[in-house]
Amino acid sequence: MLTYVVRRLIYSVIVLFVASFLVFSFVSISGDPLAALRVTPNYDPNVIKRIEEQKNLNDPIPVRYVYWLRDAVTNQFGTTLLGDRPILPDLWRVMKNTMQLVFVAELLAILVAVVIGVFSALRQYSVFDYSATAFSFLGLAMPVFWLALMLQVLVVQIYESTGTRIFPITSLSDVDPGTGVSFWLDRAHHLILPIIVLMIAQVSVYSRYMRASMLEVINSDYVRTARAKGLEERRVTLKHAFRNALIPLVTLVALSFGGLLGGAIVTETVFSLDGMGLYFVNALLSNDPYPVMAWLLIVATMIVIFNLVADIAYGLLDPRVRYD
Amino acid sequence: MTDPMYDRNVMQHSSGSAPQPAMAGGMPIGDTSQAELAYEAGVELKARSQWAYVRMRFFRHKLAVASVIVLLLIALVGLFAPQLAPYGYDEINLEAIAMSPTLDGWHIFGTDQLGRDYLTRVMFGIRTSLWVAVMVALLATLIGTAIGAVAGYFGGQIDNLLMRFTDLILTLPGLAVLLTASVYFGAGSPFKTGLILAFLLWTAVARIVRGLFLSLREKEFVEAAKASGAGDMRIIMRHILPNCVGPIVVFMTLVVAVAILLEAALSFLGFGIQPPNAALGSLIDDGQEQGLETWWLVTFPGLVIMLIALCINFIGDGLRDALDPTQRRIRA
Numbered sequence: 252m253l254t255y256v257v258r259r260l261i262y263s264v265i266v267l268f269v270a271s272f273l274v275f276s277f278v279s280i281s282g283d284p285l286a287a288l289r290v291t292p293n294y295d296p297n298v299i300k301r302i303e304e305q306k307n308l309n310d311p312i313p314v315r316y317v318y319w320l321r322d323a324v325t326n327q328f329g330t331t332l333l334g335d336r337p338i339l340p341d342l343w344r345v346m347k348n349t350m351q352l353v354f355v356a357e358l359l360a361i362l363v364a365v366v367i368g369v370f371s372a373l374r375q376y377s378v379f380d381y382s383a384t385a386f387s388f389l390g391l392a393m394p395v396f397w398l399a400l401m402l403q404v405l406v407v408q409i410y411e412s413t414g415t416r417i418f419p420i421t422s423l424s425d426v427d428p429g430t431g432v433s434f435w436l437d438r439a440h441h442l443i444l445p446i447i448v449l450m451i452a453q454v455s456v457y458s459r460y461m462r463a464s465m466l467e468v469i470n471s472d473y474v475r476t477a478r479a480k481g482l483e484e485r486r487v488t489l490k491h492a493f494r495n496a497l498i499p500l501v502t503l504v505a506l507s508f509g510g511l512l513g514g515a516i517v518t519e520t521v522f523s524l525d526g527m528g529l530y531f532v533n534a535l536l537s538n539d540p541y542p543v544m545a546w547l548l549i550v551a552t553m554i555v556i557f558n559l560v561a562d563i564a565y566g567l568l569d570p571r572v573r574y575d
Numbered sequence: 576m577t578d579p580m581y582d583r584n585v586m587q588h589s590s591g592s593a594p595q596p597a598m599a600g601g602m603p604i605g606d607t608s609q610a611e612l613a614y615e616a617g618v619e620l621k622a623r624s625q626w627a628y629v630r631m632r633f634f635r636h637k638l639a640v641a642s643v644i645v646l647l648l649i650a651l652v653g654l655f656a657p658q659l660a661p662y663g664y665d666e667i668n669l670e671a672i673a674m675s676p677t678l679d680g681w682h683i684f685g686t687d688q689l690g691r692d693y694l695t696r697v698m699f700g701i702r703t704s705l706w707v708a709v710m711v712a713l714l715a716t717l718i719g720t721a722i723g724a725v726a727g728y729f730g731g732q733i734d735n736l737l738m739r740f741t742d743l744i745l746t747l748p749g750l751a752v753l754l755t756a757s758v759y760f761g762a763g764s765p766f767k768t769g770l771i772l773a774f775l776l777w778t779a780v781a782r783i784v785r786g787l788f789l790s791l792r793e794k795e796f797v798e799a800a801k802a803s804g805a806g807d808m809r810i811i812m813r814h815i816l817p818n819c820v821g822p823i824v825v826f827m828t829l830v831v832a833v834a835i836l837l838e839a840a841l842s843f844l845g846f847g848i849q850p851p852n853a854a855l856g857s858l859i860d861d862g863q864e865q866g867l868e869t870w871w872l873v874t875f876p877g878l879v880i881m882l883i884a885l886c887i888n889f890i891g892d893g894l895r896d897a898l899d900p901t902q903r904r905i906r907a
Contacts, residue, residue: 270743274755281759392832392884394839394856397877400863404870411868512748517840531751532844535758543755550748558746 256563263555271548275316278540284308284332287538305334306541319544328545338545341530346549348423349515349526351438356446357511360453361504367454368461369493372469383458390455395514399448399521406444418444421523445522452514453507460503465496498568505561508554629821632897639893642886649883653701662692664699664853676871685871687862697876700855703848704838705883707769711834714773716827719780720816726781727788728811738785741778749775753837757846765854768847772834780826787819821898828891832884839880855880 285302288294303309307318322329327339371380403420410416419425419441428437468474469492477491478484516528523529527546534542566572634640652659661681662668668690676685684693726737753775762768791797792815800814841847842856849857855876862872 266739266743266746270746273743274747274752278755278759281761388885388888389881392836392881392888394836394843394877394880394884396840396843397859397873397880400859400867400873401877404867404873407867408870512751516750516754517844520844532754535754535846538758547747547751547755550751551746554746554748 252566256559259559259562263559267548267551267555270551271320271544272316274547275319275544276312278544279312279315282538284538284540302332302334306332319541323545323548329541331541332539338542341542342527342545342549345525345527345530348524349512349519349528352442352445352519352524352526353449353511353515355442356449357453357504359446360450360457361500363450364454364457365461365497365500367458369465369488369496371458371462372465372496373488375466380462383462387455387459390451393451395448395452396517396521398451399445399518402444402448403521420444423524423526441524445518445524448518448521449511449514453511456507457500457503461496461500464499465492468492468496498565501568502561502565505557505564508557512550629897633893636893636896638889642889642893646883646886646890649701649879649886650705652698653705656695656698656702660692660695660698662695664695665691665851666695667691673865673869675869676875684875685869687869687872688865693858693862693872693875696853696858697855697879699853700858700876701879701883703765703852703854704835704856704880707765707772707838707848707854708831708834710766710769711772711776711838712827712831714769715777715830715834716780716823718773719777719826720784720819720823722777723781723784723786724788724811724816727785728792728807728815730789730792734785737781741781744775744778750837750840753841754844754846757841762841762847763849763852765848765852768838768841772837772841776830776833776837780823780830783822783826784819787822788815791815791818825891825895825898828887828894832887832891835880835884835887 283289285299285308288299288302307315310318319329327337328342330337367383371383374380406416406418406420423438423441424434425437425441428434469488474487474492477487482491512527515526516531518524519526519528520532527550531543531546534546668686671680671682671686671690671692673688673690674682674686676683680692682692682694684697686692687696722737722741726734753771756762756771756774757768760767760771762771788811797810797814800810805814838847838854839856839859842849842854843860845857845860847856848854858876859873862869862876865872867873
């Protein structure tokens with residue numbers, strides 16, 4: 252087990268190096284980040300020269316990569332292209348906000364999906380089962396950003412007909428959110444719609460998995476044995492079937508982390524939430540490669556860690572899995 | 576591929592659903608004896624290829640068949656958008672500004688702030704979006720199959736290298752990489768957007784094909800082909816690949832659905848297909864910028880995207896059941 256983890260860690264580090272080098276080269280080959288500044292009339296050429304020197308823009312790409320890497324490790328990812336803003340404090344801020352959104356949405360999604368999945372499996376082909384299936388087919392076919400927009404449209408329509416704004420549709424907080432409890436109440440009020448959007452997307456995936464794995468388990472031999480030896484139904488489903496049916500979901504949840512951030516990019520943009528997704532989109536739009544690179548490296552690192560966690564968790568939960 | 580086998584069901588000369596008179600002494604006679612009886616009576620038996628069976632199983636899947644029809648209709652609307660559309664794509668009509676859906680002048684999807692007919696725009700959007708999705712699916716399947724086949728067939732170091740490369744792509748956050756690629760590769764045209772999507776979506780196909788090749792290359796028929804002197808290329812193309820067609824087709828439909836949704840997200844965020852090309856995603860973006868009070872501008876393009884994705888998912892399900900009857904999924 253330990254050797255397995257160590258080997259995976261070493262391998263992950265190599266993957267991250269290669270991936271970051273490839274992305275860095277791709278971004279660097281594709282264009283001169285200063286192109287827009289160069290054609291701006293009356294832009295101080297000395298500033299451009301200073302940026303070129305600061306960011307070593309005239310060196311070959313592998314050299315620039317090493318400079319960038321040094322900055323990333325020793326200088327907290329350095330500064331933005333113009334050199335006026337350190338990257339890491341911004342990233343921390345947006346990461347905290349995104350985590351609030353993603354964590355709550357994911358937790359609720361898992362709870363709802365487990366309940367739906369288990370009941371669908373226990374009452375297979377019932378009305379409930381068919382409705383849940385229809386729901387998740389719709390959820391899978393629905394573009395996330397469109398769902399977000401539809402909720403906003405709904406809020407706007409309600410506002411136009413009744414004059415009350417039941418939910419805010421932009422930003423994380425009011426202009427003056429107050430402190431303490433009132434701050435968090437305001438934050439929750441702002442986050443409800445985005446959380447619903449992320450939840451629906453995740454529930455449609457998770458509930459299908461939960462249903463499938465629950466069905467597999469309740470049709471297995473040991474569950475029949477449990478019934479045959481006279482255990483009450485409640486005990487059979489909860490103690491014997493349910494706990495084992497959860498194992499595949501644990502892996503799926505850990506692995507879907509990357510996809511969740513993708514959903515967050517879209518959701519945060521629609522609701523203009525100051526989170527990682529919006530930060531990333533804005534960095535791309537301002538044509539600044541440095542925050543983009545920092546963002547990608549951090550997120551890729553998290554994905555690698557979550558993949559490892561998924562594998563380890565699987566081994567701990569299911570003793571039949573052996574690592575060699 | 577087309578090893579003919581005789582169907583047990585008798586094909587009567589009279590077409591259509593013939594009555595089943597095979598009740599002897601009140602006992603129903605099984606298929607086999609019925610076929611034997613028919614054979615003795617000199618009734619023709621119809622040879623059915625494997626594909627005929629696939630077709631039969633697919634047509635039994637009602638939802639999938641309905642989806643094929645709906646999707647075909649949508650595709651035809653997209654294909655003939657220039658002929659069918661009631662208005663011009665960029666036709667501005669200042670007398671019909673921001674009209675909600677109405678039968679008046681056939682603005683059933685409404686018009687925007689410039690009086691452009693949204694039904695027309697959606698039709699042209701379907702045209703672009705479906706074209707991109709099909710291109711992505713074909714290209715991604717081609718790349719994935721090639722990489723998966725080489726990795727699975729040759730194994731060893733080549734396999735290791737190619738699969739590590741696939742892992743690498745899976746490590747990166749998909750949508751973020753797509754966005755980065757479109758900024759630095761310069762998307763905007765449907766073709767370029769399609770290229771970018773294809774270069775990210777081949778990994779699933781590659782993994783599946785590799786798995787199939789790994790197991791198939793150990794089979795006796797491959798050994799036989801080798802013994803009779805067939806080269807690697809011939810074995811891959813003529814002997815193993817035809818056995819992988821089923822799963823490849825199923826995964827291709829999945830890629831189409833993913834491509835439709837991803838392209839929509841890209842175009843919506845303003846990184847994908849850009850004006851003057853219309854795509855469903857950019858139409859929603861366009862509509863959103865005109866304010867949410869004109870709700871029809873965001874609603875209808877999105878509904879069309881959803882309908883397309885839904886149809887493709889159902890077709891994929893039907894294909895999976897039809898192509899791989901041994902591995903039935905848990906019924907939906």
